[in-house]
Structure formats: C-alpha cells, structure tokens
Amino acid sequence: MDTVIEYWENNPYVKHITNLDDLGQPYSCEQWNNLSNTPYLIIDDGLNNDLYMMFHNQDSYPTYVLIDHNMMVYHKGNGLSTWVINQNINEMLDNCGVLCSWNSSTADINFDGDINILDIIELANIILNDDSSEVGDINNDGIINILDIITIVNIILVNNNT
Numbered sequence: 001m002d003t004v005i006e007y008w009e010n011n012p013y014v015k016h017i018t019n020l021d022d023l024g025q026p027y028s029c030e031q032w033n034n035l036s037n038t039p040y041l042i043i044d045d046g047l048n049n050d051l052y053m054m055f056h057n058q059d060s061y062p063t064y065v066l067i068d069h070n071m072m073v074y075h076k077g078n079g080l081s082t083w084v085i086n087q088n089i090n091e092m093l094d095n096c097g098v099l100c101s102w103n104s105s106t107a108d109i110n111f112d113g114d115i116n117i118l119d120i121i122e123l124a125n126i127i128l129n130d131d132s133s134e135v136g137d138i139n140n141d142g143i144i145n146i147l148d149i150i151t152i153v154n155i156i157l158v159n160n161n162t
Helices: 002-008 029-034 050-055 082-100 117-128 146-160
Strands: 017-020 041-044 063-067 073-078
Touching: 002 082, 017 029, 017 050, 029 041, 050 063, 063 082, 073 082, 117 146
Parallel strands: 017 041
Antiparallel strands: 063 073
8 A cells, every 4th residue: 555655645636544443452553654654644433433334345454445526435445456546546536627637847836946935926926916927827727826826835735744
C-alpha cells in the first residue's frame, strides 16, 4: 500500500486514510504509523468498529475502500493489487472531471521553479488587476479567480506535508 500512497501523495485530490481497530493489540496508533515510511492519517474506529461495520468486505481485514468525490463507495475489496487501486483512482479522477484536474507546473505563476507564496501573490495581482493573463487558471475551469488561489494553497500544503 505504501507504493500507492507514495504514487499519489502529490495529488491534492487523492487522500489516504487508515482505519485502526484494537489499538494496543499489539501496537499503539503511533507505533502503527511508525511501521511505514509514508505518513498515514489514522482514524481510531472505537469500541463499536463502526467504520469496519460500514465498509467491511467478506468479514475480512484488510478491506480497501475507494470513495469518490461524491462520497460514494466506488470500489472495495480485500488484498487489492497496486494496479487495481491505481486504475480505480484514475477512473475516479476522470469521472470527477475539472473538479479534480490540476497540473502543479501551471501553479508556478512566476516561473521560478518553486510553488510558494510568491505564486499566490502574483496570481492575486493578476486577479485584482483584471489581467487577461495566459497563466493562472490552475483548476482548469476557464476562469482565473480565488478558486485558483485556493488550489495553489492546497498544492503548497500537500507538498509541505510530504
């Protein structure tokens, strides 16, 4: 699973969450997280195992659940291969359309090779000056506006959390 997470870690539209049952059996939450080189967002399922009960597949661990942009279960299964998971994520992103399309290279508004606060300032100036620039439509919706700034912020946050 780490290879899948590493493959998608720079895409702000793909998130990985791990559900953890039976904390302390044998590891704590931190110990489970330290078993991997990839940082996980871990959720403790609590005493009732609500997430497991909602998403389990054939009463088995581990169950992989892929949820799309509409918060609908797109696919679930046990022991899914990297290829199957990546194929389904690609399909979900395609189905999401422009809401989930981005190209981090277009977020480098000032073309300095880095995506940072300077790109946000430059894009804000483009928007405030009503500049009909060729750059700035980061989310590919045909409009250069605050949503493009938010997309750059998300790209920066994702890159800083990896």
